[in-house]
Structure formats: C-alpha cells, structure tokens
Amino acid sequence: MTLPSTRTRFLFFTGKGGVGKTSLSCATGLALAQAGKSVLIVSTDPASNLDEVLGTGLNQTPTAIAGAPGLFALNIDPEAAAHTYRERMVGPYRGILPAAAIQSMEEQFSGACTVEIAAFDEFSKLLGDPGATAEFDHVIFDTAPTGHTLRLLTLPSAWDEFISSSTGGASCLGPLAGLEKQKTLYAATVERLSSAEETTVVLVARADAASLREADRTRAELADLGIRNQTLVVNGLFPDAASGDAIATAMAQRAAEALANMPAGLAGLSQSRIPFLPRGTVGLAALREMAHPEIVASPTSHEMPATSLPPGLSALVEDMASAGHGVIMTMGKGGVGKTTVAAAIAVALAKKGHHVVLSTTDPAAHIAATLDGIVPGLTVKRIDPSQEVQLYTEEVLAKAGQQLDAGGRAMLEEDLRSPCTEEIAVFRAFARTVDEGKNGFVVLDTAPTGHTILLLDAAEAYHREVMRTQGDMPESVRELLPRLRDPGYTRVVIVTLPEATPVHEAERLDKDLVRAGIKPYAWVINQSLLASGTTHPVLCQRGGYEVPFIRRVADSLAPECALIPWLAESPVGVTGLEHLVTQQPCIEAHSSSLG
Template sequence: MALPKITTRYAFFTGKGGVGKTSLSCATGLALAEAGKRVLIVSTDPASNLDEVLGTGLSQTPTPVQGVAGLFALNIDPEAAAQVYRERMVGPYRGILPNAAIASMEEQFSGACTVEIAAFDEFAKLLGDAAATAAFDHVLFDTAPTGHTLRLLTLPSAWSGFIASSTGGASCLGPLAGLEAQKTLYAATVSHLSDPEMTNVVLVSRPERAALREAERTRSELADLGVSNLRLALNGLFTAAAPGDAIADAMGARGADAIATMPAALAALPRTETPFLPKGTVGLEGLRAMSHPNAVLVPEVASPTPLALPADLDSLVSDLAAAGHGVILTMGKGGVGKTTIAAAIAVALAGRGLRVTLSTTDPAAHVADAVAEAVPGLTVTRIDPEREVARYRDEVLAKAGSGLDESGRAMLEEDLRSPCTEEIAVFRAFARTVDEGRDQFVVLDTAPTGHTILLLDAAEAYHREVLRTQADMPDAVRSLLPRLRDPAFTRALIVTLAEATPVHEAERLQQDLARAGIAPFAWIINQSLLASGTTDPVLARRGQYERPFIERVVAELAPRTVLIPWRA
C-alpha cells in the first residue's frame, strides 16, 4: 500500500522537514475524499505550502479544494490568530481602563509566545471541540517539522500546567482569566491526542538515516506523552532500473541500508511505502500518482539543450573566507540540506586555517551528526533550550528577585515558569552566538523558515520582555539586528532544492528577509540530479524536471547561485 490507512477521525502527519508530510497528507486526504468521505486537511505549519500543493487558495476557514468533492483545507495563520487572540483579551477593557493601561496590555501580547498560544488556540478548537469539525469524517493535520510539532503536542499539558500552578493574576500572556476559560477545551485536546480510537499519528520519513533517527525520537517522545496509535510512512523509496549507474546504485543502496538499520521499535510499527516519483507532487495529478505509483509512466529523456550550470561551493567559500570573520546563516525550508551545507562550509573554512564555530538554533538539531570527526580549528555547539532556560531564570532571580519580599519573589518565579521563557532564553543564546563572529567565523544552521523569521522578529519585542522581568539587556542582544543587517558582518545563504515548493518557499523567505532589512549573499541549490550526470531513466527524468527551477533562480531570484550535485 502506497498511502497510510486512516481509520480514526483525526490523524497527524509528522516528521523531519522535507520528508513529504504535506504531499502525503494531501494525497491521503484526496484518496479518502475520492472514496466518498468528507475530509478536512489542516496545516499548523507557520511556513505552510498547503495552498500550492492542493492548487487552491486557502484561508483560516475550511475552503473546498477545486475539482474534488468532499475535500476541504485550511491554514492556521499564527500571526492572524495572534491578532484575534490579542483583541479578545484586550478588547473588553477598551473604554474602561486608561489608554496607558491598554497600551501596556497590548505590549504584553506582542511577544512570540502570544503567537504560539494563539495558534494553539485555533488548533485546540479543531481537535478539542468536536462541534467545530462535525461536518467532516476525517480531519488530517499536516504539521510543522518535528521540533515545532512536539512543542505543539506538549503545549496542552504545558499551558494547562501553567494555568493550574499560577496563583497571580497575570502572566506574560496577560490576565490568566483568559486562559482559564480555555481550560476545558485544552483538557479535551489532551484527551483526544492520546485516544487511539480517535487519533492516528503517521510518522513520515525518507529512507535516510537522519530522517529515520528523527522519526524514532518522535516515536519515543510521543509514547511518553501517551500517544500510542502510531504508524510509519516511508516516502520516496528508490530502486534502480538496472545496475551500473553510480548515482542510482548509491541512492538505492543508501535507502536499503537506512531501512535495514532503523531502530527496532520504529521497524515494529505498521508501515506503508511510497516510491520515488519522476515528477514533483504538486497539484492533484501529482498527488494521485502517490496513490497509484505503478501507473506513472517514465518517458524517455530526449537530449536536452545543454544548461550552463552555476558554480560549485568552493568559489563561494573562497569569497566568504576573504572577510576573515563574521556570521554565515544557512536558511531555507526544512529538508533542503541546510545542516549539511552549514557543516560543509564550516569544515572548508577551518581547512583554510580559520577559526570557526558551527552551531544551530534548530530545536531538532542534527548539526553534530553532520561532522563525522574532529577538525582542527572547528568547534561544534548547539543552543540547548533547557540549559538556556535555567541560565536565564537564575540570572533574573539573582537580579530582580533579590530586592523582593517572599510574595513578590513567588510571583516572579511563577512568571518564569511560563512557556515563553524558553523563547526569550533561546533568543539570548542566539544573540550571544552571533556576537562571537566579531573575531572568528560563526556558521549558524538555522531552524526552518517560519521559526527563523519568528526568531528574528523577536528582536523587536525583546525590550518589552526585559522591562517586564527587569532582566538586563546584554550588549549582544542590543547589537543583534544591526549585525544581521550588516552585509559585511552577516552573510545569509538561502538553501533550496530545484523543485517547485522549496523554490517558492525560498522566494518567500527572501521577501521576509528583505522586510527585516537583510539581503541574502547567495542562493545554494542542493542535491541536483540534473548536475549529477545520472543516466537512470527515473532519475534523469527527475533531473529534467529541475531545469526551469534552476533557470529561474539564476535569472530572476538570486544575487549569485551555487549548484551542488547529488553525490554518490
């Protein structure tokens, strides 16, 4: 069977970025709808591309998918949800409290954690309130990459716990009464998530070691949350048409090895397998091909007009090295290879005798795995949320708590237990890491696009959080945005694949960066089959599918382009 069998009312598709969660959830929803079911597909990803895959413009309310009876979809827009949530909290006090008090409340609701709780509020309505989705037989959640998803799944307990343990009247989220009103809904959400009669969780993975490792980590953490109705969906399995092509042989062998060595608990789950397809899975035709892969024809590849391929990574590293120090950010959609590219650049710079730190802000960090052995001059680190929260909490209590009485200190400690404390603590660590670029190179493998932009946006709201907790604002934080906007100090590299969704996502990222006053230094197109020289019919056909995307990046989007071939 190529697609997961969904028997429950609710289903989640989760996994490492780029494994095909959106395509698989949409293909599954399409198959269910064409079998006569009424289906709602929901994206909780801040960087959703559900509209593009389904070929239908979406909003925050269920929208019929064009050309498919019974199939509907919606995007949970975190920013729009935050605006509605803010007004729900502040609105009742307008005209009652002084303007200064209203302004203060609005400031309280301007932080990153308000976006998080507001998005979760929308999510909880769909999962915890059966009436909200009563018109549908199945509700499929196309979730964000794993780090965000796990945070989302643990939020019911985190926020419920925060409400239960809070004794004061306000928090970083404003008056607690607003949260208390949602307590029943949040409790129902927790219950539905862990009920195997109601909810399936599909762990989506590619046949790759890193993706399967991530799937196992997710399986283990979900089991700890009491979520047991799990199944594994292996996406993009490739088998060479005939031996002899180095790229095809390597791809097939790599996949077979990853499957053979996957963790036993993961291998024991019910499993479906979807083969590697010669074309992209955007649009209804591409999604139907995932249901019926044997019906997909692989046409002969005619001798194409030669394409002048962009330069490789070495020339880019030479230009980066010339600066002598600074920050290099690899950015892009999950699964495009940011971690691998960041590691390759860091190793190459260290190989030229330069001092380099390689680090990550990604909650699902794999940066240490990308560097197999010690490299002279290279330090590999990770921003660890748990450690940063403890460090931040201790600092605030030592400074702001020292002059408080017992009651005041208890209220401050309560405030620091709120989930948004993690956001601010990680943000400070990010600023501290960027600061190291003054006298060496710092290569930062950043989180997927939505998280990255939220992190950059947090700089604007940071001073309000400082005022609230009376913490110090380190110099590193004060100078962060100017440094990120300085092209002589920070080089932002947009990493993409030569496919529709990653290129469109990278284009949106470039626009977001422009609004933040940051201009990319270069685009890197990773894992190109067109540049690999493969003659396997399926892979060569997929290589030709890349051509228009490479041409568009080079001609229209990137200030400079680097193309990295898929390597055996």
C-alpha cells in the first residue's frame, strides 16, 4: 500500500468528486518534499479546498507551506482569473472607445464561458510554458471532478478547430478574442499532457463499483485524447479482519467485490492502494499518515461518543410531498451522494402517488446506475450536452439563419461551433426542466458545487446571447431565476458528509446561494458511521471524528436537517433507495432528539 509512482516531473490527479484527489495529491507532494525535492501543487478545481488540507492560506502565486520545507502550492481561482483575463482584453480600449462600447465589451466577458477559458489559460501557462515552473522538481495538479476536468482537457483541440475553421474572423462572444495568440501555448500544453516521459495521470477511485466505473470512463476518454500515461490509486480501502461487525463486514465485502469486478481496462493499469484512515486527511500530520499508514496506531475502543442525532430523511420527504409540486435540487461537493439522495427522494415522492421527473445537469451523471427499477409515476431524464447542442444549433439556425445572407449565416455557424454553445444549450435545458415543476415534482441531481454556481450565474450572459441570436427569450428562461428564488417552488437540499472538507464546502455553497437570493431548504448529512450502529474500533474512531461536523450542521447551519446512516445494504435499486428514506439513525448510546 503505497503512494503512486513519482517518476515524471508532472503528476495529474483526476477522478470522480470526493474520492480523495486533493488529499492524495498533497500527501504525494509532502512525501516528495520530505525526500528533498522542490514541489508545487496546483489546484484547477473551481471548488478547491487545497488551502484547508495543507493548513496554509493560498492565492494564485506559489506559496510556501508552513511546516513543510520545499513544498509550495497555489490555487487557480477561476473568478480571479476571469477578472484578469477580462481586464487584459478590455483594458487597452479604455479611454479610446466610447463608454457604451466599453460597457458592451465588459458584458461580453461576463459569462461562465469566460471563467472557463480564463482558468484554462492559467492552467496552460503552468503546464505549457517551461519557464513558469522551472524552479520546481515536480509540479502536481489537483484537478476538478471528472466531467469538468475532461472538458478542460478537450478545450485546446476544440478551440483550435474553431479558430482554424474561421474564415471571416471569430464572431463568437468576446471570450474568443484572446485565443488566437495562445494557440502555441495550448498546443504545448496538450503535448506535455500526452508525454509519458514528462507527465503521469493518476486516476483516483474508491473501492466501489460506481467510482471504478467512472475511473474507467475517464481512462478511456483520456486515452482517446492521446493521454495514455496513466496509473490507478484505490483510496480508502477498508480490510475487515473477520470482526463480526455487520457494517465493517459490509464495507470490506463491497470493496472486495468492486475490486474483483474492476473493468478490464482499469485493471490493466499499474496500481497503488491506500488504506482507510480512521481520522480525516486535513493537515500535515494526517497527510504523513496517508503516506505512511504503518505509523497509525490501532484504535481499541468499541464505543461511539454520546451525542444527539438529527432524524432520518422520511420527515423531510413528507414535508416536500405536502407542497404537491415544485423543484427539489440536491447540491453539494462532488462525491457526497447527491445522486443517491436525489433518486431516493424521487422514488419516495412517486410512491406517494405524485408525478415525478428525476433529472441531472451533472456531466458525470450516473443516475441510471443508481435506479435500476421501474416506479409508476417516475420518469428519469438526463440533460445530455451533445444532444442539447444539436437541438440548440438547429433552432438558432432555423430562426436566425434564414434571415441572413450566405456570409452572415457562415459567421453564425462559426459561433455555434464554439465550445461556448454547450454552456448555453445546457443552461437552456436546465431552465426547461425546472419549468416542468409547475405540474408535478422535478428532482434535479445537480453538478458539483463550482460548476453549478457557474451554471446559475450564466443567466444574464445567456439572456444576452439569446437576444443576439434569436431576438426573443423562452418563457422557461425568463421565469428561471424567480422560480429558483421562490421557496414555495424550489427547495434546495444541500448534501454533505460528516467530515471537515464536505461541511466547509457546503457552508460556502450555502453562502453563495443566499447571495444569489436562493435560501436553502434543508441539509442532509449522508453516510454517517456514527449513526450506523457499528462497534468496530476503527469505525468507532472515525465515528467520533464526525461529531463536531454533525453538531455544526444540525445546530448552526441547517434550517432543517436529516441524517442518513452508513448502511450495510448498498442503497442501489428501488428497494435500497426506499430503505435510505425510511432508515432512522441508530440511537444506541445517543439521544434521539436535538437540543
């Protein structure tokens, strides 16, 4: 059980949200620094918690990590990068063009597309420009969750294709204006990612079927991009030594079955395995334990600490059902169980006789794998980006294209080949799905936090784009933000785990939503070992670690709170999802009510 190989100068950690990419990238960087290397860790995640894990405040320049000589880190802040990128494009024209023209340019650079381009621009400087990181022996990239990462990696070829095919000058929205100059840098970035001598891509997964499926999908899609220099790390592996404890046995059996049935392509990669650690992986001491698990003392206590626990999910579902219709959105950091909670709520509402649509805006969605049965009244949908782009393109060309001459139509087609179009098309589908909440329930399993906020913030940029290409705005889009801000129509359920990083991330999400005029309805704490009834010493120690996070959510953060225990029966399929709703937290040695 070891950290991944560090043979190459660049290490690129990727995988499904919540699998431990940040902790592993930091533990690897710390181990290299302790071996005398100079190391830079970079986060490209819009919802980064790199500074929290390392215990040092970070910005967009390399910062020395306190207590770890030779280790440095930085965050690529997408919003700050967008501001810098926007000013670089608009600044030279201030004082030259009229104020109205400057305002129009700033509006063009205000959308989510600019944020993504700017973040990639910063990423490319670090990976594609040899001089940018010349003083470091190793550069480690802690990346965003899988869907966003793959989009990031495919941008260079997408932009290159768009620019190369442009014959009349790029007519897309403002963000495209600065890309032509960067073509050489982007090409160098892709070349370095593909070089097995320079870069290793570390696929991080948990020992469960969904996580390994996602890692294999990532492996295949990266290979299609020419990035085949990959290795696998299975994180959090729990080896039960025949303890007789039901939860420990189920955890070990699930892991063993998942590893035994690992997809062949993934099984063919070189592998490292990291054991389950009974306490969190925040701070240098915990990262050293991850790198050297043999130094971790074995716990002996079979008792959980006493604390009051929130109730299960059933009371929240009853309250939701009483409204009769509307939108329920599960939101939170990747990997906390949003998909499972959304599917469980949808099944429970449908079982009560309601018409329910279960849908996702997550590019790495796996609802179909979670729900493997048929429930009367329940319709499962997925907002498919490629399909939405095709529909949007056809509609724009039909409405606006027929009014244009050949040259004008060619320029419009150039616009629609831009990657910006996908953001617009998906946002449009999101609004259309929310509109269905008028006549029944819509349960939306949304994308990880950073992507979701960017999606919601795209409203004004989308409005301007629709007006430019179509001259009108669909009713569903016009009504979207008012509906999201109406607590009688939309209920936002924040899902978290009883751990430091997911709770802190959820707290930041809560504040972002409130600033946007969207007040969360409830919080759900998922997969609690404290509430599971286990008496296994390692799991009891981990359960004790959960207490302050459960208390903070239940006592201070959540207007309403539900807690879901870690279940011995995997919550997959209709029966498993029903059990997720009806299961109450184990209250042995605990008080059953909050107060």
